[in-house]
Amino acid sequence: MSIENKTLHVALGERSYPIIIGRGCLDRIGLLLQDKLKASRARVVTNETLAPLYLARVQKALESASIASEAFILPDGEPYKNWDQLSHILTWLLETGAERNTPLLALGGGVVGDMAGLASALYQRGMPLVQLPTSLLAQVDSSVGGKTAVNHPLGKNMIGAFHQPSMVLIDIDTLKTLPEREFISGLAEVIKYGAIEDICFFEWLEQNHQRILSRETEALQHIIxxxxxxxxxxxxxxxxxxxxxxxxxxxxxxxxxxxxxxxxxxxxxxxxxxxxxxxxxxxxxxxxxxxxxxxxxxxxxxxxxxxxxxxxxxxxxxxxxxxxxxxxxxxxxxxxxxxxxxxxxxxxxxxxxxxxxxxxxxxxxxxxxxxxxxxxxxxxxxxxxxx
Amino acid sequence: MSIENKTLHVALGERSYPIIIGRGCLDRIGLLLQDKLKASRARVVTNETLAPLYLARVQKALESASIASEAFILPDGEPYKNWDQLSHILTWLLETGAERNTPLLALGGGVVGDMAGLASALYQRGMPLVQLPTSLLAQVDSSVGGKTAVNHPLGKNMIGAFHQPSMVLIDIDTLKTLPEREFISGLAEVIKYGAIEDICFFEWLEQNHQRILSRETEALQHIIxxxxxxxxxxxxxxxxxxxxxxxxxxxxxxxxxxxxxxxxxxxxxxxxxxxxxxxxxxxxxxxxxxxxxxxxxxxxxxxxxxxxxxxxxxxxxxxxxxxxxxxxxxxxxxxxxxxxxxxxxxxxxxxxxxxxxxxxxxxxxxxxxxxxxxxxxxxxxxxxxxx
Structure with a gap:
């Protein structure tokens, strides 16, 4: 079954950006970066779970567009969304000579996106951020809208910044490797959109939740x-x-x-x-x-x-x-x-x-x-x- | 000699703000906060050198406008403009229950302004910042323009954010307590403005540097x-x-x-x-x-x-x-x-x-x-x- 890429736009004046939703589109990241950001180098932040699954593919796609890249691999999980790990990312960016116009790619779920996002907001007072969300939660929520943060022992997301991405590229196929519990967790945010803003979408979810839970591609693309x-x-x-x-x-x-x-x-x-x-x-x-x-x-x-x-x-x-x-x-x-x-x-x-x-x-x-x-x-x- | 307050405006659309320059205007901070920010509480960041000189006065001015405040006192000096001290400020803001609309006042020189500025940019993704610069360098340069940062061992000001203040209040009288070496250091930035942009101002500096070095009030107000x-x-x-x-x-x-x-x-x-x-x-x-x-x-x-x-x-x-x-x-x-x-x-x-x-x-x-x-x-x- 062939499903076309779809593109949405977040309209924020000079901070506007596209959200590209499709299958297998991670392989196009090199060309997209070259085309939209004129990038000749890039940095990738991901985690230890996702690196074996997708990092080589992303770096190959970058290389095919002559974009030199290096990667930083975080431990996996919300407990690592903290001040210390943020510091490690920033030091790595300096050590590898990243420049203010070097794009930082966040390859992962909400934790990777939030942390790479905040690092990109802070590094030299702001470098371009590209979101490559791989979890349902990140695809439908955290990769869009420019909220970045780390947690503090006294409160979640208490330290952060607004920093809009330059592009969000959602490859639906990455949901194939997402563990069931995380997939279901992401559905909470999907249901939220229906509840707060769109009764038709809410009713569609009531009628189609079985197709979603079976991860039918068309249903996934629709909810995303x-x-x-x-x-x-x-x-x-x-x-x-x-x-x-x-x-x-x-x-x-x-x-x-x-x-x-x-x-x-x-x-x-x-x-x-x-x-x-x-x-x-x-x-x-x-x-x-x-x-x-x-x-x-x-x-x-x-x-x-x-x-x-x-x-x-x-x-x-x-x-x-x-x-x-x-x-x-x-x-x-x-x-x-x-x-x-x-x-x-x-x-x-x-x-x-x-x-x-x-x-x-x-x-x-x-x-x-x-x-x-x-x-x-x-x-x-x-x-x-x-x- | 009476010198009137002068006000400049930084024109940045919804992020525009006033720069108020005068003598003794620290005593007006409470009324100004009440008037311009509708504040009923505030937080003050300063350092161990300035706290004994100005903190009680600022807190009294706040209290007279029924603004409850608490203060955080940094060690003095550029070596403390770092990631760890930034973390301490953020934790203190959480511990004292600061809210997203609580103004943070930066009472001090460039180091205090840069660090309090970055903390205000990051706390809950941005709280209002009020600059109360007490050094010449901060008054003529770092308090204006929204650049905030801390240093990294690999580079100065490498970690930071753009976060415009809501107000800059420059009390010229604070220069009376500024050590000679710091006063002279600030003159470098003053000379810079003439060199890059305004030959008339440069020539005025050539003709009047003795008045400046004697810290004549009118000359100080002119260069600021x-x-x-x-x-x-x-x-x-x-x-x-x-x-x-x-x-x-x-x-x-x-x-x-x-x-x-x-x-x-x-x-x-x-x-x-x-x-x-x-x-x-x-x-x-x-x-x-x-x-x-x-x-x-x-x-x-x-x-x-x-x-x-x-x-x-x-x-x-x-x-x-x-x-x-x-x-x-x-x-x-x-x-x-x-x-x-x-x-x-x-x-x-x-x-x-x-x-x-x-x-x-x-x-x-x-x-x-x-x-x-x-x-x-x-x-x-x-x-x-x-x-």
């Missing part, structure tokens, strides 16, 4: 294209998240607490976001009149896709402390992305602490409290988070 | 205003240094080598830049037909201001290696900012390695070679800098 289309539209309207871009954080305020409280890597990002969307939909029923039926549809679709819905037990005081580190917090007041209905998100700042506490007290199994959470060591001297 | 005016104009035309902003690096390619080869802090930035401008003017005579007389006028003015002209002896191979790390390097070719005449800079990429080697072999006293330079440890395994 639609997800990128919705993300590109929102980012084009609000690059720096002063308004509607916050919709993309639906489920993330709760999800980040789960990731941070349990230690990075215990839950995959998409899994934590799915649990977060479950909590946010229940809060939406209470606060914004989302119907019980619509909330149930969202939960049903996530369960049908195999996403975990068993929220770990985290003590209420831990929830509240970590949520106050959320980047949407303003003047000490939490802000949530909720649903008015399926396909219509809204930003709410009037949710009381009591409402949140009541919600999370009803949720959760097992136990995480201040004494066992790795994230809370830093709070030892503080009675509370100030401000 | 003119320097900021020229910088604001250039930055407004080329924020990201794709063109003429590189003029501002006149003397800096050579200067950075001197700073890096000798170890950060041996020479003050302005001192190294002055030596670099000396070298660049001699290269300008050879390569761009600058007259011997004009080159001599530039050197004479720098000497009259007390700037050191004795370039340290650095081996030619060290010069060439470190210069290749310059951010202006493209496709392995060095690019220099030279003078066609006093008041007219030009960017040159056609200068041969031989011409540079010949120039630097004639310069220098003492000896720095690959074995003794702290910057070259990282090159031990490399025969040469690649690319």
């Amino acid at each position: 294209f639609e997800s990128c289309r919705i993300k590109a539209k929102i980012v084009g309207e609000d690059e720096r998240e002063t308004g509607i871009r916050a919709w993309l954080n639906f489920g993330h305020t709760f999800g980040h607490v789960i990731e941070t409280a349990q230690g990075y890597g215990v839950w995959l990002h998409g899994e934590a976001v799915a649990m977060g969307m479950g909590l946010a939909s229940r809060l939406s029923v209470k606060e914004r009149g989302l119907s019980e039926e619509e909330s149930a549809r969202l939960l049903a679709l996530m369960q049908a896709c195999g996403l975990p819905m068993d929220i770990p037990k985290i003590e209420a005081d831990v929830w509240m402390r970590l949520m106050r580190h959320d980047k949407k917090t303003r003047d000490g007041q939490l802000r949530f992305v909720l649903l008015e209905r399926l396909g219509k998100a809204v930003i709410c700042s009037g949710v009381t602490d009591d409402a949140v506490t009541s919600l999370i007290k009803k949720s959760g199994k097992g136990s995480i409290d201040s004494a066992t959470s790795p994230a809370l060591a830093g709070f030892a001297q503080n009675d509370e988070v100030r401000d | 205003f003119e320097s900021c005016r020229i910088k604001a104009k250039i930055v407004g035309e080329d924020e990201r240094e794709t063109g003429i902003r590189a003029w501002l690096n006149f003397g800096h390619t050579f200067g950075h080598v001197i700073e890096t080869a000798q170890g950060y802090g041996v020479w003050l930035h302005g001192e190294a830049v002055a030596m670099g401008m000396g070298l660049a003017s001699r290269l300008s005579v050879k390569e761009r037909g600058l007259s011997e007389e004009e080159s001599a006028r530039l050197l004479a003015l720098m000497q009259a201001c007390g700037l050191p002209m004795d370039i340290p002896k650095i081996e030619a191979d060290v010069w060439m290696r470190l210069m290749r790390h310059d951010k202006k390097t493209r496709d392995g070719q060095l690019r220099f900012v030279l003078l066609e005449r006093l008041g007219k800079a030009v960017i040159c990429s056609g200068v041969t390695d031989d011409a540079v080697t010949s120039l630097i072999k004639k310069s220098g006293k003492g000896s720095i070679d690959s074995a003794t330079s702290p910057a070259l440890a990282g090159f031990a395994q490399n025969d040469e800098v690649r690319d």
